[in-house]
Structures are given as C-alpha cells and as structure tokens.
Amino acid sequence: MTSADKNRIKDKAFEYVGMACTFFGLFMLVIFLGDILMTGIEKIDMDFLSNFPSSRARKAGIYPAWTGTLWILGLTAIIAIPIGIAAGIYFEEYAKKSKMANFLEINLANLAGVPSIIYGLLGLQIFVRTLNFGTSLLSGACTLALLILPVIIVSTREALKAVPDSIRQASYGMGANTWQTIWHQVLPASAGGIITGIILAISRAIGETAPLIVVGAATFITNVPDSPMSDYTVLPMQIYSWIGMPDKEFAKSAAAGIIVLLLITFVLNGIAVFLRNRWQKKVKW
Amino acid sequence: MRFGAAFPLYLRCIKLLNMKKIFISALAATALLSSCGGGTSDDAAAGNDSTATLSGTIKIDGSSTVLPITQLVAEDFKEQNNKVDFSVAAGGTGSGFKKFIRKEIDICDASRTIKDSEAHECDSLGIKYQALEIGKDGLSIVVNPQNTWLTSITVAELKMIWGPDAQDKIMKWNQIRKEWPNEPIHLHGAGHESGTFEYFTEAINGKKGACRVDYNASENDNQLVQGVAGDKFAMGFFGLGYYETNKDKLKLVAVDNGAGAILPTDATVMDGTYAPLSRPLFIYISAEAAKRAEVSAFVEFYIAQAPVLVKEAHFIPLTTEQYTAETAKWNEFKKGLK
Numbered sequence: 044m045t046s047a048d049k050n051r052i053k054d055k056a057f058e059y060v061g062m063a064c065t066f067f068g069l070f071m072l073v074i075f076l077g078d079i080l081m082t083g084i085e086k087i088d089m090d091f092l093s094n095f096p097s098s099r100a101r102k103a104g105i106y107p108a109w110t111g112t113l114w115i116l117g118l119t120a121i122i123a124i125p126i127g128i129a130a131g132i133y134f135e136e137y138a139k140k141s142k143m144a145n146f147l148e149i150n151l152a153n154l155a156g157v158p159s160i161i162y163g164l165l166g167l168q169i170f171v172r173t174l175n176f177g178t179s180l181l182s183g184a185c186t187l188a189l190l191i192l193p194v195i196i197v198s199t200r201e202a203l204k205a206v207p208d209s210i211r212q213a214s215y216g217m218g219a220n221t222w223q224t225i226w227h228q229v230l231p232a233s234a235g236g237i238i239t240g241i242i243l244a245i246s247r248a249i250g251e252t253a254p255l256i257v258v259g260a261a262t263f264i265t266n267v268p269d270s271p272m273s274d275y276t277v278l279p280m281q282i283y284s285w286i287g288m289p290d291k292e293f294a295k296s297a298a299a300g301i302i303v304l305l306l307i308t309f310v311l312n313g314i315a316v317f318l319r320n321r322w323q324k325k326v327k328w
Numbered sequence: 329m330r331f332g333a334a335f336p337l338y339l340r341c342i343k344l345l346n347m348k349k350i351f352i353s354a355l356a357a358t359a360l361l362s363s364c365g366g367g368t369s370d371d372a373a374a375g376n377d378s379t380a381t382l383s384g385t386i387k388i389d390g391s392s393t394v395l396p397i398t399q400l401v402a403e404d405f406k407e408q409n410n411k412v413d414f415s416v417a418a419g420g421t422g423s424g425f426k427k428f429i430r431k432e433i434d435i436c437d438a439s440r441t442i443k444d445s446e447a448h449e450c451d452s453l454g455i456k457y458q459a460l461e462i463g464k465d466g467l468s469i470v471v472n473p474q475n476t477w478l479t480s481i482t483v484a485e486l487k488m489i490w491g492p493d494a495q496d497k498i499m500k501w502n503q504i505r506k507e508w509p510n511e512p513i514h515l516h517g518a519g520h521e522s523g524t525f526e527y528f529t530e531a532i533n534g535k536k537g538a539c540r541v542d543y544n545a546s547e548n549d550n551q552l553v554q555g556v557a558g559d560k561f562a563m564g565f566f567g568l569g570y571y572e573t574n575k576d577k578l579k580l581v582a583v584d585n586g587a588g589a590i591l592p593t594d595a596t597v598m599d600g601t602y603a604p605l606s607r608p609l610f611i612y613i614s615a616e617a618a619k620r621a622e623v624s625a626f627v628e629f630y631i632a633q634a635p636v637l638v639k640e641a642h643f644i645p646l647t648t649e650q651y652t653a654e655t656a657k658w659n660e661f662k663k664g665l666k
Binding site for chain 2: 095096097098099172177178256257259260261262263264265266274284286287288289290291294
C-alpha cells in the first residue's frame with residue numbers, strides 16, 4: 044500500500060467519524076425533543092397559556108411565566124443592544140490600538156467567561172439594593188443585560204471586522220469623517236452579523252435561571268407584570284420549580300413549559316435568520 | 329454603493345421591540361380586563377365577606393419545602409380576595425431570613441426556627457416578628473421494594489452509614505449487619521444546599537452538614553426517587569411527600585430511636601414519636617407587615633386552612649389543639665401591636 048492509499052483511507056475514515064459525530068448530536072437532540080413533546084404536548088392548550096401557576100397540577104398554567112419572559116427579553120434588549128453596539132463600534136473603529144483598548148479587551152474577554160450566578164450577585168447588590176429597584180423586572184433585565192453585553196460586543200466587533208477596509212478607505216477618500224463612514228457604510232454592511240449576534244445573545248438570556256433567582260424573581264405570582272417595576276417570574280424558573288414537585292402531573296406541566304420556551308427560542312432564531320438574509324442581500328459591492 | 333441610506337436598521341430593531349412591548353401591554357390589558365370581569369362575580373359571591381375589599385401585595389420568601397403549602401394557601405386566599413397579589417419566592421430558609429431582616433419581605437417561610445444570630449440581628453434593628461408553626465414534615469428512609477432484608481434501622485446504624493467516617497469505608501450492606509447481603513450499598517440523598525440535608529445531618533450525625541460525600545446527591549428529589557426505585561441495593565432519604573406519591577416504587581423503612589421501630593405516618597410524625605426525623609415547619613411574620621389588614625387576614629386564613637391544605641401539599645398537619653394554640657399566639661401578638 045502506498046502512502047497515498049493510506050492517506051486516502053485516513054481521509055475516508057475521518058469523513059465517517061465526522062459524520063458519526065454529527066448524527067450522534069442530532070440523534071440525541073431528536074430523542075430529547077421527542078421525549079419532551081410526547082410528555083408535554085397534551086398539556087398545551089389555551090388554559091395552560093392563560094392560567095396562573097397552581098399547586099394543583101391540573102389547573103397550573105404559565106401565564107405570568109411567559110409574559111414575564113417576554114417582558115424580561117424586551118427590557119434586556121432595550122438596555123443591552125445600544126450599549127453593546129456602541130461599545131463594539133468604539134473598540135473596532137475608534138480605539139483600535141491604544142493600551143487602554145488592550146486592557147479593556149482583556150477584561151471583556153474575562154467578563155464573557157464569568158458564571159452567570161456571579162452576575163446575579165452583582166445585580167442583587169447594585170440594582171436591587173443600591174439603586175433600590177427592588178425585586179422588579181427592571182433589576183432582572185439590567186442583570187441579564189450585563190450578562191449578555193460581552194456577547195453582543197464581541198459579535199458586533201466580529202461583524203465590523205468582516206467589512207473590507209477598502210470600503211472605509213473609499214469613504215474617507217470621498218471626504219467622509221469616521222462617524223459618517225461608520226453610519227453610512229460600515230454599519231449597514233455589517234448589520235446582518237450584528238443582528239445575528241444580538242439574537243443569539245438574547246436567546247441565551249431566555250434560558251437563564253440562576254441570576255434571576257438571586258435577584259429575586261418569584262416562583263409563584265398571582266399577577267401579570269404591567270410595568271418595569273412589577274414583580275415577575277420567568278419560564279425557566281417555573282419549569283425548574285415544577286420538576287422538583289412530588290406530584291407526577293407536574294412533570295407534564297414542566298415538559299409543556301419547555302415546549303413553549305423552545306418555541307420562543309425558535310421564533311427568535313427564525314427572526315435572526317430572516318433579518319440576516321434580508322440585510323445580506325442588500326449589501327452589494 | 330447604494331446602501332448609503334440603509335441604516336434605519338437599528339431604528340427597526342427598536343421598532344420591533346416596541347411592537348413587542350405594545351403587544352405585551354395589550355395582552356396585559358386584556359388580562360386585567362378579564363380578571364376584572366371575573367372579579368365582579370367573585371365580589372358578588374363574597375359580598376357578605378368583609379375581607380372582599382382587601383388589596384395590596386404580600387411578599388413571601390424562604391424555604392422551598394414550605395413553598396407548596398404557602399402557594400396553596402395563597403391561591404385559595406386569592407380566590408376570595410382577588411385584589412390581593414402575591415409574590416412568593418423560594419430561595420431557601422437562610423436567604424429568606426436575610427431578606428426578612430432587610431425588610432424586603434412580609435413573611436418568611438422557614439423549615440427551621442430562626443437562628444440566634446438572625447434573631448439577634450432582628451433585635452438590633454428593632455424588627456419584631458411572630459413565628460407560627462403550620463405543620464410538620466417527616467423525612468423518610470427508603471429502599472427498593474426488592475430489598476427483603478431491611479425493614480427497620482436504628483439511628484446508630486444510620487449514622488454508621490451516613491456519617492463522615494463512613495466515607496470510603498462502609499461500602500457493603502453486610503458491614504452494617506452481618507446477615508445482610510455481601511453487596512455494595514448505593515446511597516442517594518439531598519444535595520448540600522438544601523434544608524433537608526442540614527436537617528438530616530443534624531438529626532442523624534449530630535452536626536449540621538457533617539456527612540460522607542461519596543453518595544449520589546441531588547437537589548431534585550424526583551431524581552433520588554428514580555435512583556432508589558431502579559436499584560435493588562440502593563438506600564435514600566427525602567421528604568415523606570415524595571414517598572407518598574411514589575409508594576408503588578419504594579419501600580419505607582422504620583426508624584428505631586431506642587423506643588422500638590416506628591414507621592413515619594401522619595400519626596407518628598404528628599405526635600413526634602417518629603424521631604428524630606420529623607421537623608416542624610414555620611411561617612415568620614414581621615410586626616410591620618402584620619399591621620396591614622391583608623397580611624393579617626392572610627395569616628388567619630393560613631392557620632384556618634392549614635389542616636386541609638398542609639395535607640393536600642403532602643405534609644402533615646398539626647392537631648386541632650395545636651392549631652388553636654398557634655391562633656392564640658397570633659392573637660396575642662396582634663394585641664401587642666396596638
């Protein structure tokens with residue numbers, strides 16, 4: 044056997060190993076989704092979506108949980124998106140090579156790796172107590188915004204990096220200043236990437252439970268949030284609390300809650316894909 | 329370069345979010361309307377009840393063990409008083425007391441009495457409070473139904489199995505009693521963060537948190553149930569409620585504390601003969617909160633409904649006399665407020 048033959052065999056072998064790994068992941072996902080769907084689907088109806096949680100499994104619903112999740116997401120996005128994008132632009136377009144930028148960059152990378160419960164403790168001290176927001180939606184949203192900021196900043200930077208420098212040079216050549224170049228050329232060209240990053244970051248925020256437990260999200264609540272200062276609960280908290288209940292019926296409720304949570308995530312990801320495609324089509328050089 | 333004017337993107341994002349917000353507000357508004365609509369009939373039904381006009385938000389935090397009871401009481405209370413809102417969290421007894429001391433909550437659910445250090449802090453801040461016992465919780469020792477050799481166990485034997493010294497030493501059933509099988513013993517128990525763990529280790533091993541660590545620990549009791557139900561050589565401990573709802577898959581073990589082997593039942597936990605693994609459950613109410621009509625009405629409702637609702641939540645109610653005594657304590661406390 045020549046070494047070329049051996050290499051060909053290795054090549055094929057790697058292809059099959061890779062394929063096996065891919066299918067293993069997908070297979071597990073299908074099993075998981077199938078199990079959740081089979082357990083939970085019977086529970087999902089209008090009553091489940093419009094009822095308040097209850098210790099009596101048959102009556103238990105997720106009305107405050109899913110409204111709370113949407114509120115938290117909206118508020119988190121409003122807080123995190125402008126700050127995240129602006130910081131990303133600063134890093135990438137203005138502060139490229141200063142020592143200060145290096146220092147900030149290292150810290151940013153560190154922040155992205157901090158466990159989420161630590162953000163919860165930070166949020167408890169700063170937002171709940173020092174700023175006196177109490178255990179409100181606003182405290183929760185501010186905490187989650189901090190949590191996803193590094194993700195948004197990093198993905199904004201990546202998207203900006205992907206814009207060819209020639210575009211910037213051409214813009215400068217036409218007499219535009221830095222801000223004009225960013226606003227009219229760089230940002231529109233990188234919008235697809237930025238939006239994708241934002242949606243992925245927000246999808247992460249949806250699933251977070253630990254920091255919200257620390258900043259005081261309720262487990263059982265009898266009203267739906269009507270302002271940023273309301274008490275609230277979110278879907279993952281509801282699911283977590285149901286999984287620990289002795290009554291078997293709650294396992295079904297939990298599975299149904301997971302389906303709703305997955306649906307929200309899929310819709311968000313769908314929006315991300317849609318927006319990215321739309322914006323990428325518009326960019327033609 | 330035709331994309332010059334193409335940056336209303338961010339504005340669009342904002343717009344999308346606003347739309348979402350409007351959508352949610354609309355939903356919230358519909359909810360409000362519908363609940364108001366439902367409310368009128370409730371008010372009519374409860375027309376002769378003087379508590380129908382109560383309003384406000386009652387904030388509760390503390391033990392996750394007590395949570396299901398408090399939640400049931402809150403639900404039923406809410407049905408009669410639809411203008412009173414509840415925010416009930418379950419961060420654990422310790423975290424509940426911390427918030428209680430910071431005056432962030434009205435009522436603290438507790439699966440133990442207040443610690444001296446916590447009581448001292450309350451005193452120094454001038455926080456007056458009343459503890460009311462609302463029911464009892466029994467910890468069950470369970471094995472697999474196929475386990476034929478174990479029907480009762482002494483506290484000393486439990487300590488031998490679960491104590492810190494047992495780590496890496498007590499690995500087989502016949503090390504505890506010679507006639508038991510020469511098979512490995514698989515242990516399942518509460519995770520280190522739970523009140524159940526604190527309480528079990530204190531009752532059995534004599535010191536809070538003192539325990540071997542080479543066992544399958546989980547905060548999720550259903551996982552422990554699964555562990556014991558699927559393994560002939562397993563042993564586990566968790567709240568009696570989890571045994572009650574999984575009777576067909578588990579075998580309950582009687583505990584001998586020197587006065588003969590006693591199975592945990594409603595009667596033995598209620599009168600305290602199932603020792604040392606039964607504990608009282610409490611609610612702590614701050615004086616400041618007790619002055620509010622809705623909190624006061626809620627506490628009275630709590631004690632009145634406890635015999636039924638504690639049972640429904642798979643815990644063990646106190647005797648009628650004990651509840652009368654708790655009511656007397658509460659009335660005494662309220663007198664002192666004026």
